[in-house]
Each structure stands twice: as C-alpha cells, then as structure tokens.
Amino acid sequence: MKELEKKYSHLDVEKNKYEMWIKQELFKAELDSKKPAYSIVIPPPNVTGKLHLGHAWDGSLQDLLIRFKKINGFDTVWIPGMDHAGIATQAKVEERLREQGISRYDLGREKFIEKVWEWKEEYASTIRSQWAKLGLSLDYSKEKFTYSEQLNKIVNYVFVDMYKKGLIYKGKRIINWDPKQKTALSNIEVIYKETQGGMYHFKYSLKENRSQFLEVATTRPETMFGDVCLVVNPNDDRYSKFVGKIVINPSNGQEIPVIADEYVEIEFGTGVMKCTPAHDINDFELGLKHKLEQIVVMNDDATMNEKALEFNGLDRFEARKQLIEKLTKEGTFIKKEEITHQVGYSERSNAIVEPFISDQWFVKMEPLAKQVLDLQESSDAINFFPNRFNDTLNKWMENSHDWTISRQLWWGHQIPAWYHNETKEVYVGINPPSDENNWTRDPDVLDTWFSSAFWPFATMDWTSESESEMMKRYFPVSTMVTGYDIIFFWVARMVFQSLEFTNSKPFNDVLIHGLIRDEQGRKMSKSLGNGVDPMDVIENYGADSLRYFLLTNSSPGQDLRYSEEKLTSTWNFINKIWNASRFVMMNIEKIPTNSEFNAAFEKADLLNNQVDLWILNKLTNTQKQVKEAIDKYEFTIAGKVLYNFIWDDYCSWYIELAKAQIGENDLVTNEQKEFSKLTLGFVLKNILIMLHPFMPFVTEEIYQSFDLESSILKERWLEKEYNSKTDSIKHIFDIITSLREFRANQIIKNSISLNAHLNISKSAFKSELNNEIEYIKLFIEKIVNCNLSINSIEENDFTSLPVNDYFLDIPNKDFFDKEKVLMETQEKITLLSKEIERSEKMLSNDNFVKRAAVEKVEEEKNKYEDYKKQHNLLVEKLNDLKK
Incomplete structure (x- = not known):
C-alpha cells in the first residue's frame, strides 16, 4: 500500500x-x-x-x-x-x-x-x-x-402542435413589462421590494352636480388618463346612490360611469376604486367581465403617449409629478399619504415593472393545469420531498393564469409564426411559408421557461x-x-x-x-x-x-445558514479520518477484498475477538441507517450517523481497542491478531465507501493507497450483514469510561498506574465477568493504564467507583500522595496569611479608607473576607490530613 x-x-x-x-x-x-x-x-x-x-x-x-x-x-x-x-x-x-x-x-x-x-x-x-x-x-x-x-x-414542434390544439394563442392581455429592456417578463423575473411611495387622493366630481364628488385613492396617478369607470361595492350603503351616475375624470375631463362590483372591498381605502383595464391586472379582468374599453396611456419605454394630453412624451414619474401640480391648482387633488408598499422591479434591469396591455403569445393554462392535478390525484403521482410541496404545486395549478410566452428580445428561440405582408394572415409552422418573401416572421422570441x-x-x-x-x-x-x-x-x-x-x-x-x-x-x-x-x-x-x-446542515425543503465555524469543523473531521487512515495503513499489511475478509471471518477463531465483532455489528447498523436515510433524502441524518460511527465508534473506541489487541500480549493469538488487522482495514474501506458520496476527493485519495480497484467508484456498498454476540464489550466500555472520568476528576495523569479490584459479588454478570476477565483486563491495562483484578481489595483506605451493578475499588495510595498534599496545602495557607496581613494593613490605614474611592475600599474589604474564608477552610483541611 x-x-x-x-x-x-x-x-x-x-x-x-x-x-x-x-x-x-x-x-x-x-x-x-x-x-x-x-x-x-x-x-x-x-x-x-x-x-x-x-x-x-x-x-x-x-x-x-x-x-x-x-x-x-x-x-x-x-x-x-x-x-x-x-x-x-x-x-x-x-x-x-x-x-x-x-x-x-x-x-x-x-x-x-x-x-x-x-x-x-x-x-x-x-x-x-x-x-x-x-x-x-x-x-x-x-x-x-x-x-x-x-x-x-x-421548441418549434411543440409550439406548432400546441397552436393547432388551441393551447397557444395570440391576444391582448395584461403582462409584466420591463420598460428599460422593452420586453414582457415572466413572474419569476419580477422582484418585489418594499418601496417608499404615496397614496394620492383625488376628487371625481359628479357631472350633474360638480360640488359633489367621490374620493378615489391611487398609488399611480399617471394611469388616470386610462380610467374608464369608477367601481363601488353594490352592498356599500355610502355609494349605492351613485351607481349609474356619471363622474368627471380630473386628469382629462372625460365623463366616466360609476359601476358596481363585489370585487371592491368596502373597508379598503375610500371604498371607491378607479378602473384602468390597460394598466392593472385586476382592472383588466374586471374590464373583461364588464366589457370595458382598454385605453393604453404609455409607450413601451414608460413615457406617456398622446392620451396623456399635455404630458405626452414625459416619463411616467415626471408626468405623475406634473399632473399632481396641475390638479392641486384646479382643486381636485385632496392629499398624499406617505406609504411603504411592495413594488415590482425587473430582476435584470432593476426598472420598475409596468403592468401593460400588450399583444403577446400565451399558453392556455386551464387544460394543462387539469392534467397536473389529475396526475397528482392518481396512484402514479410524483413524490415530493418534503410532501408539503405537493400542495404548493396543486394550489398554483388551481389558480394558474394564462402564461405569457413571447419576449421582445433577439436572443432566444424565435417564434415560428409569420404574418402576410398584405392580408395580415397568421401562419404558424415548423417550416416557413412556401412564398416566404410575402411574409414577415414574428421578431419575438420565446420565454426561456418555455x-x-x-x-x-x-x-x-x-x-x-x-x-x-x-x-x-x-x-x-x-x-x-x-x-x-x-x-x-x-x-x-x-x-x-x-x-x-x-x-x-x-x-x-x-x-x-x-x-x-x-x-x-x-x-x-x-x-x-x-x-x-x-x-x-x-x-x-x-x-x-x-x-x-x-x-448535512439542512433538511429537505429548509433553508441553510452559511457557517464558517461549521466548515472548519468539517475540515477537522476530514483531518481526523486522514490521521486514522494513516494509523491503520501503518499497522496492517493489506486492505482485504470483501471475499477475502468474509473467508477470514468464517475461518477465524472469534471467541475472544469481541472488539472486532462489535465494530462489524456497528458497521452493519450504520450502513443500514445511512442507506435508509439517503433513500429518503434525509442527508442530515445520514451525515450524523456516519459522523458518530467514524468519530466515536471507529476512531475513539475501536482503533484504541485494536491497538491493544494487535500489540504485544500473550492473550491474543496470531490468528486473532491477523483478523483484527483485516477488520481494521475492512471497516476503514467501507467507511470510505459510505463517505464517498459526501466527500469524493479525500475518500478516493485514501482508497487509491489500498491497491484494490482503479477507483472507489468501482466498489460496492456492503451487502453482507454482521450480527455477532458481543456481551463483554459493554463491560470494557463501562470500565474504561469510569476510569477515564475518575482520572479526569482527580487530575491523575495517565502515566500513573492504578490498581482496580472488581467487586462483583452482587452483580448479575458475575459468571460472565469471571469467564472473560482476562480478555477485559488486557484492554483496561493497555488503554487506561490500570491493572484489573477480580480479587477483593485488602486495603481499608480505598475509593469505590460504581459501574452498573458492580464496583471498582481503587486503593487511595495509588493516586493520593499525602505528603505532597500536606505541603501544597501549607504553601497555600502561607500565601493567604500574607494576603490577609496586607489587607489588614490597608484597611487600618485612615488615609486609604478616607481618600480612596468608595468602590476601591469596598473591593478591598470583600477580598479580606474571602481570604479569611479560604484560610479557615485550608487550615481545617490541613488538620484533617494530619490526623
């Protein structure tokens, strides 16, 4: 290797x-x-x-x-x-x-x-x-x-086919318009932002009595030139008497009717809505319902057209400003309210999007949406992960509007439609008309989403x-x-x-x-x-x-928060795997193939290879959990299972135990040691296979050192299951954990050898521990530098550690140096005595007490009291030690 x-x-x-x-x-x-x-x-x-x-x-x-x-x-x-x-x-x-x-x-x-x-x-x-x-x-x-x-x-085939089926048509409808790019936009290309704006209130006076008026509020006064009526709710008692009356549009003096429709919310605004079918999506739908005129008041660059009278040619926002100035002078402007509202911006040009009636190509959505809804109700439905997004899809399909698919661009699939130069007849086909010179192709291209x-x-x-x-x-x-x-x-x-x-x-x-x-x-x-x-x-x-x-940091459907700290932690995890791999490869001769390992597994005398059987059981369990999680797209769960197995089970436990097993000892046979080495390599290989989809580069690099297949991608997920009995392994873990915690709490270096006596007289595992004590002793000695004995402790002065339903009795002399503690305690008492003496001098000094800041004096008094408490406690401890 x-x-x-x-x-x-x-x-x-x-x-x-x-x-x-x-x-x-x-x-x-x-x-x-x-x-x-x-x-x-x-x-x-x-x-x-x-x-x-x-x-x-x-x-x-x-x-x-x-x-x-x-x-x-x-x-x-x-x-x-x-x-x-x-x-x-x-x-x-x-x-x-x-x-x-x-x-x-x-x-x-x-x-x-x-x-x-x-x-x-x-x-x-x-x-x-x-x-x-x-x-x-x-x-x-x-x-x-x-x-x-x-x-x-x-694209051409689909467009023509859908056109022939009546699923694509050309017509004038409200669309999102980018006045800077001069093109229609899809909904996804409109970004809504909180924007400071105004709600402008105007008087629409009655024709029959100019002193009476209806108050109308709008955020877009420049569209008033396209108003075709005012709308009130038929159930609004305030305005029912005005339905059918004629009012004067203050922007241009046009006479427009007042109509009734339940679309208007009684409690919203003034309860009176102006209707501009050519410049608002909701007004457009209302206009279709009531067969209202569609008056376009802007050009494609969002400047005003001739319908805006003297404001013709002005930018829409400049026209707004000048119109308000004019109507203020004429007395029809009431007030402006400062508001913050959602305004649509073009994702690409950042221009404020204009709802604009335009002659465009559309996809008829109703029959297509029905197909989707029918599919999702069938046994062949698409599976969404997480499932809640199936409802999102259905809701959108239930409320879909016809889709604008034409774009006024040069880059894209040009629409396969031609217009006859004289008759204006429309031809849609995969190939151009035979007399192409008499036809002009539609210059528009199709929406990218098409x-x-x-x-x-x-x-x-x-x-x-x-x-x-x-x-x-x-x-x-x-x-x-x-x-x-x-x-x-x-x-x-x-x-x-x-x-x-x-x-x-x-x-x-x-x-x-x-x-x-x-x-x-x-x-x-x-x-x-x-x-x-x-x-x-x-x-x-x-x-x-x-x-x-x-x-591994987000569940399906959830957002993910970037974290430099977690990236560092992940790098450290990979480094851990790298170092573990180096150790394994320095201590074994080869990484076994699956067939080689299984042959060794069948032949080896496994009675005392408890740690190897344990890690193989863990490997099987980990592979099951990881596979199940990935099949459900739960990558965070898969990552957590892998991390715990690699860091805790393999690196922190198994490698340490394997070191003891394959090291110098008389208990483990050569055959058992060889099997441990094979297990070390076999489990490492399968760790890399499991990790490969997450970390392809480092797993390939380590695998390339094994001299097996030309790539880890030619390996296969482990199919064989290992499920051996490993009773004694639990005792090994429990005893090692207790001894490690004891050393940490007592601040005992690992270089200090301990003696522990197993007190198992009342343990349910007495016979089991008796049978496997030699095997257990090997790991306790090698890993936590402790000689384990099943004999009763002879000393009277000992510490007893509870481990499940048995105890570890450790002579205090193993770790407690009485003379050293006496000396250290006396030194601390001497230091505290000096501090107490210094503090007393300061507090008895009138100059200090009267001239120093109150806080400083108070601080010194607190120190003095703390010193005395510590001193008294240490004197007590010293006296107990001398007994």
Whole structure:
C-alpha cells in the first residue's frame, strides 16, 4: 500500500482526481447494462456568469445521489446542460457592448447574436471548470443547451402542435413589462421590494352636480388618463346612490360611469376604486367581465403617449409629478399619504415593472393545469420531498393564469409564426411559408421557461417520431433536485409539458431544497454584499468540506445558514479520518477484498475477538441507517450517523481497542491478531465507501493507497450483514469510561498506574465477568493504564467507583500522595496569611479608607473576607490530613 502524506492538504488531495474519473469514463451511462437505471438531469444554470453557493448546494445534492446509486449497483446517468437565459444573457451582453460604446442596434440582430454566442462559450467553459472543482459526476457526452439546434426543433414542434390544439394563442392581455429592456417578463423575473411611495387622493366630481364628488385613492396617478369607470361595492350603503351616475375624470375631463362590483372591498381605502383595464391586472379582468374599453396611456419605454394630453412624451414619474401640480391648482387633488408598499422591479434591469396591455403569445393554462392535478390525484403521482410541496404545486395549478410566452428580445428561440405582408394572415409552422418573401416572421422570441419546460425529455433525445434509447432506459427521470422558489415557474411547467408530449410524468421524485442564507440568516444578495463564492470556499477548505457542510446542515425543503465555524469543523473531521487512515495503513499489511475478509471471518477463531465483532455489528447498523436515510433524502441524518460511527465508534473506541489487541500480549493469538488487522482495514474501506458520496476527493485519495480497484467508484456498498454476540464489550466500555472520568476528576495523569479490584459479588454478570476477565483486563491495562483484578481489595483506605451493578475499588495510595498534599496545602495557607496581613494593613490605614474611592475600599474589604474564608477552610483541611 502507498503511504499517505503526514498532513492532510485539501489542495493536494483534490488535484487531478476529476481528470482521472473522466479518463476512466466513470460517469458515462451504460445503455446496454443489465443493472437497474437511475437518472438525474441538472437544473441548467444560466450562462450569465459564475456558479453561486446555491448552485454548489444543488449540485452536491445531485452528485451524492448519483455516486450513492452507482456504488449500490445502479447504471447511473446525470445529464449536464445550461440555459440560454434569454433576457438575462441579452442584458449582460448589451451591458458589455455599452462599455465599448456599441448598442445591439449598431450591430443588427445577426451580428448581435454572434456576440451572445461568444459570451455563451466563455461562460460555459467557466461553469464546466466549476463543476469539475465540485467533483460533479456528469456525463458530458450527453450535455445539452436550451438554445441548441436539437432544442430548437423540439421548441418549434411543440409550439406548432400546441397552436393547432388551441393551447397557444395570440391576444391582448395584461403582462409584466420591463420598460428599460422593452420586453414582457415572466413572474419569476419580477422582484418585489418594499418601496417608499404615496397614496394620492383625488376628487371625481359628479357631472350633474360638480360640488359633489367621490374620493378615489391611487398609488399611480399617471394611469388616470386610462380610467374608464369608477367601481363601488353594490352592498356599500355610502355609494349605492351613485351607481349609474356619471363622474368627471380630473386628469382629462372625460365623463366616466360609476359601476358596481363585489370585487371592491368596502373597508379598503375610500371604498371607491378607479378602473384602468390597460394598466392593472385586476382592472383588466374586471374590464373583461364588464366589457370595458382598454385605453393604453404609455409607450413601451414608460413615457406617456398622446392620451396623456399635455404630458405626452414625459416619463411616467415626471408626468405623475406634473399632473399632481396641475390638479392641486384646479382643486381636485385632496392629499398624499406617505406609504411603504411592495413594488415590482425587473430582476435584470432593476426598472420598475409596468403592468401593460400588450399583444403577446400565451399558453392556455386551464387544460394543462387539469392534467397536473389529475396526475397528482392518481396512484402514479410524483413524490415530493418534503410532501408539503405537493400542495404548493396543486394550489398554483388551481389558480394558474394564462402564461405569457413571447419576449421582445433577439436572443432566444424565435417564434415560428409569420404574418402576410398584405392580408395580415397568421401562419404558424415548423417550416416557413412556401412564398416566404410575402411574409414577415414574428421578431419575438420565446420565454426561456418555455424551452426549459421540455428539459427532462429533451435531454433524453426525445423526438416526435420515435422513442429514443435514452427515453426507453432513463425516462421518467428518477429524481429532480431543485429549489422551492421555482416550483411554480419550472417544476409545474415540466410536468404539464411532459404529460402533453410524452404521456408520462417527467420524473418520479422531486427533492426540494431551500435557499442559502448568510450567518445572520439574511438572503445572500449583491446589494448586501454578503454573497459567498463557492470557489473561494474550496480554495480555503476544500470541495469535500464544502460539500459535507452543504449536505448535512439542512433538511429537505429548509433553508441553510452559511457557517464558517461549521466548515472548519468539517475540515477537522476530514483531518481526523486522514490521521486514522494513516494509523491503520501503518499497522496492517493489506486492505482485504470483501471475499477475502468474509473467508477470514468464517475461518477465524472469534471467541475472544469481541472488539472486532462489535465494530462489524456497528458497521452493519450504520450502513443500514445511512442507506435508509439517503433513500429518503434525509442527508442530515445520514451525515450524523456516519459522523458518530467514524468519530466515536471507529476512531475513539475501536482503533484504541485494536491497538491493544494487535500489540504485544500473550492473550491474543496470531490468528486473532491477523483478523483484527483485516477488520481494521475492512471497516476503514467501507467507511470510505459510505463517505464517498459526501466527500469524493479525500475518500478516493485514501482508497487509491489500498491497491484494490482503479477507483472507489468501482466498489460496492456492503451487502453482507454482521450480527455477532458481543456481551463483554459493554463491560470494557463501562470500565474504561469510569476510569477515564475518575482520572479526569482527580487530575491523575495517565502515566500513573492504578490498581482496580472488581467487586462483583452482587452483580448479575458475575459468571460472565469471571469467564472473560482476562480478555477485559488486557484492554483496561493497555488503554487506561490500570491493572484489573477480580480479587477483593485488602486495603481499608480505598475509593469505590460504581459501574452498573458492580464496583471498582481503587486503593487511595495509588493516586493520593499525602505528603505532597500536606505541603501544597501549607504553601497555600502561607500565601493567604500574607494576603490577609496586607489587607489588614490597608484597611487600618485612615488615609486609604478616607481618600480612596468608595468602590476601591469596598473591593478591598470583600477580598479580606474571602481570604479569611479560604484560610479557615485550608487550615481545617490541613488538620484533617494530619490526623
């Protein structure tokens, strides 16, 4: 065997391991294998930058599952890939171009897209290098990209098919609009922030009597130009007489009616709501119900249009300011209340999002949502871990709105729709119209979530014509791992698109994790500057430490709090394993294979190998618990069980006991010693196999020293169970523990030999202890430097330690040096006498008592009293010792 370095260095250990795994093709799928299949597809990170700590957590969870399944005999595949992230990537590239003094319009669509592809290749390379640093066991031969030619074919086919089925349509509806990027946004691209704002109150005067008015409050006065009516609750006695009346819109003088609808809350605000169907999602729905006009008052850059009269061309917020000034002069502005409210911001541009009626492409959600709800009520339902997120999925499906899928961008899958130049007829097809010159293609692209919704089956080489070999073997995906923040936006969409196009659920299990927060529990963000780069953590602590920390510090569905202290603790744990491995390898000749060990186990005379049988029993129990926990995705529990077994059972107990067993003694036979050595190595090997999914690098490094398989990934989870009788081991532990505690309490160095007499006259284990006393004595002598005797103690002066229902009687002379204690006590009395004398002098000095601070005098008096108490107690003790 190769000797390990004396000191554990994560930088040296983790070097070149990934390249070795790739070279041996250990991550590749085995399509023709007879093994059971297990598959994962990576949630594709955006090609907009580096991976963050959340990606590291997500990746570590998936890698643990793949490595665990592989060493449990599965044919595994983990398909990597990246997301083209339409709006996010375009925004990043435009920002880079602006730094060079160029806009995308200077380049034109085709040249701009070439620049984005350059960006993609640059950042894809960075992401792959980070995957390698984390040790992710990805099958790169299957890597996919959401804007590849293959995905584009699927996107076009799906879009056309859904259009023909009436599941996709084009229409004018309210959407989230980014006025800076000039594109529609998905809900997930809108970030809501607490924002200081105002609630503005205005008079809407009655046409028939201008002295009467209804008071209306709004946070967005600039949208008043699009008001088409006021709405009150029909059950509101204050306003029922106004229903059907006409009021004057103070912003533009337009006459608008007062209508009634129970949507208005009587107790909210003034109880009167203005309705602007083109600029508010709720007003839009109300407008459809009452067949109200939709008046757009803004341009796509959030400047006001001609409907805003003299404010035409002004930015929306400048128009707000000037409108209030005008209406104040006219006497229709009542007041402004300062408020803090939730305002939507574009995740990419940070512009305040404008609810905007726009001509867009939509997915009709009702029939698709029903498919998901039906699936989750069936016996074939997707399993969520934790299960409560199944309710989250169902609630979203029950309340889903039609999905805006068009984006006003250049980077992304261009919508396969054309408009006839003369007739304006719409053509939707996989291929362009035959007379393409007479048609203009829709310039919009599809929402990134549209293409990523096909990810589970697109990664399996799905086509509409035939079932691929990948689909046959690995679909549905075994486990999907993702965060709870995108259940709505990604998980749900993958489910209904898979049901629609493959007639199958996309995955069997969904493992949900939370968010990583900083040490104070705050969400990590650029604005707070509290983000942590996983590559920095790997540099300082190693990927193994980072992975183990991420994997074992949060239950499914819960957030995780970053902790530098826990990372240090994890590094120390790995160092403990390293040192234990060094000891084992310096004391044994070889690590046995499973068959070699089992042959030795069957043949060896095991009557006195109690410690070896005990650790094998513990190994079996640990493997059962770890496997059961991982199968349930309870990695924290698995990590805790492993930690306790390695640190307490193996390192703290077994190695110490094994040292005694294989060391110089006449009790243990050579055959038994050899079996102990084999057990030391065999258990260490299986510890590394269990730990490998958590800590792939260090476990591979130690395993490589064994001269067995070319990689630990070729090993298998231990299947044989050990369940031997080990009665005497309990007595060994109990006696050693009692003696260790006794030494610690009495401050007795381990170099001082003790004699202990077993008082077992009334013990239920008398016969058992008599039979095994020699075996027990060996460990007590070697580990706690104590000679154990079954004979009754002859001395009268002894200390008796209770151990279960028997006692250890220890002569006091073994550890109690009376002369030394007498001398030490006398020295302390002498020192205290001097302090008492000094204190008395100070307190009898009038100058000190009168001139010193009161606190100082009081402090000295307290010291004096304490000295006297200590002195009296020590004199008492000295007198007792002299008796």
